[in-house]
Amino acid sequence: MKNQHSGQPAPFPEEGRPAIYPVGDVHTEAGGVVLDAAIAVQRWGELRIASDGSTNIILVEHALTGDSDAVTWWKGLIGPGLSLDTNRFCVMCTNALGGYSGSTGPSSPHPDGRPWGSRFPALSIRDLVTAERQLLDVLGIGSVAAVIGGSMGGARTLEWTLMHPERVRSAAVLAVSARASAWQIGIQSAQISAITNDPEWLNGDYHSSDGYPHEGLAAARRIAHLTYRGEQELDERFGTDAQKGENPLGEYRDPEQRFAVQSYLDHQAEKLVERFDAGSYVTLTEALNRHDIGRGRGGLNRALSEIRVPTLVTGVDTDILYPYHQQEHISRNVGELLGMAKIVSPVGHDAFLTETRQVARVLRRFLLLAADADGETSG
Numbered sequence: 090m091k092n093q094h095s096g097q098p099a100p101f102p103e104e105g106r107p108a109i110y111p112v113g114d115v116h117t118e119a120g121g122v123v124l125d126a127a128i129a130v131q132r133w134g135e136l137r138i139a140s141d142g143s144t145n146i147i148l149v150e151h152a153l154t155g156d157s158d159a160v161t162w163w164k165g166l167i168g169p170g171l172s173l174d175t176n177r178f179c180v181m182c183t184n185a186l187g188g189y190s191g192s193t194g195p196s197s198p199h200p201d202g203r204p205w206g207s208r209f210p211a212l213s214i215r216d217l218v219t220a221e222r223q224l225l226d227v228l229g230i231g232s233v234a235a236v237i238g239g240s241m242g243g244a245r246t247l248e249w250t251l252m253h254p255e256r257v258r259s260a261a262v263l264a265v266s267a268r269a270s271a272w273q274i275g276i277q278s279a280q281i282s283a284i285t286n287d288p289e290w291l292n293g294d295y296h297s298s299d300g301y302p303h304e305g306l307a308a309a310r311r312i313a314h315l316t317y318r319g320e321q322e323l324d325e326r327f328g329t330d331a332q333k334g335e336n337p338l339g340e341y342r343d344p345e346q347r348f349a350v351q352s353y354l355d356h357q358a359e360k361l362v363e364r365f366d367a368g369s370y371v372t373l374t375e376a377l378n379r380h381d382i383g384r385g386r387g388g389l390n391r392a393l394s395e396i397r398v399p400t401l402v403t404g405v406d407t408d409i410l411y412p413y414h415q416q417e418h419i420s421r422n423v424g425e426l427l428g429m430a431k432i433v434s435p436v437g438h439d440a441f442l443t444e445t446r447q448v449a450r451v452l453r454r455f456l457l458l459a460a461d462a463d464g465e466t467s468g
Contacts, residue, residue, distance in 0.1 A: 098229025102132050107157060109191045112223040121210025124200050128224040129184040129191025131157040133167055134175030142231040143258065147173055148221075149182040150238025150245040152442070153313075153373055154365050156190035157182045165445040172452040178234065185245070186220035187212050187372040195368030196296050204296035205368075212372055213379040214241070218248045225256070232256040235459060237452070239263035239403075239441040240411070241373065244380045247419075250398040251382060259427070259459035261452065263403040264441045266415035267389050267422075268381035273410065276316060277374045280309035284367050293368055306367040307358035309374075314357045319407040319437030323350060393422035399462040401455040403430040403441070410438040427458040 102108035107129055115123040137145045149159045149167070159182035160167045167173045173180050184192040187209070195209040225233075236257050238246040243265030250260050266273070287305030289295055295302060315323075327350040331337055335346045347355070383389035400423050404416030413431065420429040430451045434440035441448060 099227050101136055101228060102130055104135075105131065105133055105160075107131050107191060110224055110227050112220060112227055115186060115216065115220045115223065117210050117216045117219075118213045119211060123186065123193055123210060123220075126186060126193040126220060126223075127191070127197075128186065128193075128220055129157050129188075130181060130224060131159070132179055132181040133160060134177075134179040136179045144230060144233060145178050146230065146233040147178045147180045148233045148236045148249075149173070149180060150236065150242030151182060151185065152238075152240035152242050153377065154361060154370070155242070156188065157184040158190075162442065163448075166449055166452065172449040172456075173237075181233075183221050183224060185217045185241075185373065187217070187369055187376065189364075189366040189369040192220075194366065195293060195372055196366045204294075206296050207293035209293070209368065209372060211379075212376045214244045214248050214376050215252060217245055217376060218252055221245070222253055222256070232258065235259045235261065235456070237261040237263075237455075238265075240265055240438065241377055244377065247382050247396075250396045250400060251386070251392060254396075254398050257398050258463055259455070260398050260400045261403065261455045262400060262416075262419065263448075263451075264405055264408055264411050264416070264438055266380075266411050267393060267419050268383060269378055270415070274378045276312065276410075277378050280312050281371050281374055283308040283312065284371055287367075290367070293371070296368070302367045303362055306362050306365070306370060307355075309370060310358040310361040311354040314354055316410040317437060317439045319409070319435045319440075321407065322435040322437060325435070326350075327353065389418075390422045393419060394424045396424045399425045399427045399459055401427040401430065401451070401458065403432060403451050405432045405434060405436075405438060405440040407435055407440070408438045425462075427455065427462060430454070 109127050109129045111127050115126045155162055167180050169176050184190040186192050187194045195205050199205045236246045236249045243262045246260050246262050249257050284302055284305035287302035289300035290302040330349040332347045332349045332352040337346045337348050383392045386392040402416050402420040404413040432440045432444050432447045434444045436443050
């Protein structure tokens, strides 16, 4: 657990300030190599290391288009006195390998100085965990108190419990499945196609051109956002209303005349295009397509049964993308179940991000149960 460059652990990141660490080459599950990779990370709260090497770190895993700034995208959950109490814990969040917020991804410079582009290897969820584990090695961190994540972050959390169980004392898995379903692969592949069929995609090498697959990424986000929100919520908010000042019921179809829900989706698409990279979107969506904790481990149920890290499982009752029955399946088969929780919300999949009060209760319960399982007092 030493920095391979200096022989000593790297300095711990300053509180609340993004830091980027070189983690060396990352060898992918499929045989590729990300040369000279770097991982971005932020932390809140003071690091404490016990005599046995255990720490008070809670490692928070972000979703598909998230980043290391967890206090922003999980607002109201991380801080002094909050459910992830930074008076007690050191909360850390990395930006996933392949992402677009400081970690090495397709838009990053290759060691030859040009963008990685189409040369960036395909990644699996396990590869994201490998890169994160290499970061902990660089920082000299042997183990963490907990790993917590939702959606793609939940997939990473599951893989942590199987790949490095000796380094994780507890885990909370939210709004994800034990493997990608055919439906998930289908809807996610449609998003990838929207991007790769954009004429400005240029086989992923647009970073070296004057163009950008804007329309493809926007279309992918519209498709995705419909899976993130609940049908009931969208219908109650928008119904068949026209966007203010527009008329979608004219004699001929006019893309400038929209229903209100179309305007909403356009807005969500533009927000993503402004802050995210199309290559990273394709890379991380492909990683989700490859998500399968049973691969090479004797199948799903056997893999789940071998999880000995105390694990809390949480789902959303209206989730279209990762239906609640998928979390029930995890809870029925996981080897060391702390408990099962349900978030009740019309919002759908994104409820694990938006239902702050319910999620806070889930996380507080998780930490109490984890402390009991670890032999600590729960006071």
